[in-house]
Amino acid sequence: MDSQPPSRTSSTFLHSIVEYLDIILGFIFSILAIYFHGIGYRDLSVISTAIAIGAFSMTVAEIADILAERFEEPYASFVLTFSAVVVEIVLLFMIIMHATGAEQGMDTVKGGIISAVIVDLNVLLGIAVFIGGLKFKEQEHNEDTSSTYTTILLVATSALLVPSILNYTENAQKLFQASVVIATILMIFYIFIFIFQTRTHNDFFKASAKQRMFKLKKKHHEHEHQEEEDYIFDKLPNWVNLLVIFVLIFAIGFLAEIFAKDGMVLAKNYGVSAGLAGLIIAIIAVSPEIMTAIKAAKEDEIQRVVNIAMGASTVSIMLTVPMLMLLSYFNGINLTLDFNAFQVGALLLTIILAWKTTDNGETNYFEGISHLMFFAAYATIATLYN
Numbered sequence: 001m002d003s004q005p006p007s008r009t010s011s012t013f014l015h016s017i018v019e020y021l022d023i024i025l026g027f028i029f030s031i032l033a034i035y036f037h038g039i040g041y042r043d044l045s046v047i048s049t050a051i052a053i054g055a056f057s058m059t060v061a062e063i064a065d066i067l068a069e070r071f072e073e074p075y076a077s078f079v080l081t082f083s084a085v086v087v088e089i090v091l092l093f094m095i096i097m098h099a100t101g102a103e104q105g106m107d108t109v110k111g112g113i114i115s116a117v118i119v120d121l122n123v124l125l126g127i128a129v130f131i132g133g134l135k136f137k138e139q140e141h142n143e144d145t146s147s148t149y150t151t152i153l154l155v156a157t158s159a160l161l162v163p164s165i166l167n168y169t170e171n172a173q174k175l176f177q178a179s180v181v182i183a184t185i186l187m188i189f190y191i192f193i194f195i196f197q198t199r200t201h202n203d204f205f206k207a208s209a210k211q212r213m214f215k216l217k218k219k220h221h222e223h224e225h226q227e228e229e230d231y232i233f234d235k236l237p238n239w240v241n242l243l244v245i246f247v248l249i250f251a252i253g254f255l256a257e258i259f260a261k262d263g264m265v266l267a268k269n270y271g272v273s274a275g276l277a278g279l280i281i282a283i284i285a286v287s288p289e290i291m292t293a294i295k296a297a298k299e300d301e302i303q304r305v306v307n308i309a310m311g312a313s314t315v316s317i318m319l320t321v322p323m324l325m326l327l328s329y330f331n332g333i334n335l336t337l338d339f340n341a342f343q344v345g346a347l348l349l350t351i352i353l354a355w356k357t358t359d360n361g362e363t364n365y366f367e368g369i370s371h372l373m374f375f376a377a378y379a380t381i382a383t384l385y386n
Contacts, residue, residue, distance in 0.1 A: 030048075030052040045258060056255075085312065094259070095108055127372065129364075130372065146358035146361075157317075
């Protein structure tokens with residue numbers, strides 16, 4: 001009778017544990033979060049919930065990455081960015097619901113919207129470009145991608161300035177109406193962007209022919225030398241993977257309610273600034289994308305990194321803002337888009353920096369560290385700014 005040696009069995013078991021560590025941690029910390037929430041230990045509840053949301057979000061990102069490999073750009077990046085943005089919307093909406101119109105809570109939501117873009121363009125892009133630059137002297141991407149995305153982001157940021165400026169005028173009472181108009185404009189603009197990306201100019205968001213050939217040869221070589229994939233989601237059909245993503249996002253929504261309810265109390269008790277709270281939420285939501293981007297950069301797929309970072313930033317503004325306003329309105333809450341000067345200024349500077357570091361179609365580690373230094377400065381001010 002054939003049997004595996006004990007050492008091999010142990011190695012297989014450990015490999016399985018590592019392979020599904022995110023799911024395991026998600027379930028363990030979900031149970032802990034529910035328990036601590038039930039007995040009133042808010043500190044431990046928030047920590048456990050954050051870890052559980054991060055772990056489940058990582059699983060969502062991994063499944064989305066599998067689906068992405070079955071499609072071509074720009075659809076591949078859409079799967080990941082849309083999954084991450086749904087998590088972001090769920091987190092922020094739960095905070096809106098538990099803020100019950102309180103200024104601190106609404107400021108946290110607005111800080112989260114802006115911070116999501118800043119984290120995408122500085123932390124995600126910065127770390128990936130830095131790590132990729134250490135392995136490869138220079139990495140090439142399609143310069144039309146960054147040019148198009150930075151144009152889109154500059155227009156979107158300029159649109160957000162309208163209600164922010166209106167708040168300082170005699171027409172401040174019309175702030176909500178102005179916010180609705182701007183949210184509608186952003187949604188209409190995104191429809192045109194989507195058509196531009198997927199129909200008329202999808203070549204703007206693909207790697208060059210040389211890069212695609214290099215990637216094809218690399219994948220062919222890896223396929224010849226690797227063993228059969230044993231990760232369960234690699235074997236499942238697309239519709240099942242999409243169903244799993246939906247179930248996990250539902251679980252994240254449930255956990256997000258606990259996170260928002262206990263987190264709002266803790267933020268008030270500890271005097272956490274709205275900027276720092278928004279930044280923490282953004283990092284939790286974006287962390288799976290960061291891991292995916294790092295992996296892509298190490299494999300010299302910097303085009304995918306740019307698509308993820310800038311694509312997620314675009315979707316964060318174009319879809320998150322209108323969806324949050326719509327969900328809030330149906331729940332009797334008027335969310336306005338009056339961002340403060342620090343938030344809008346940081347967003348504009350981030351977009352300009354991203355434009356300067358990607359406009360020539362090449363990246364190196366210095367450009368990555370530049371984004372990380374900018375983020376360190378932003379995080380410092382966000383922590384102290386009230």
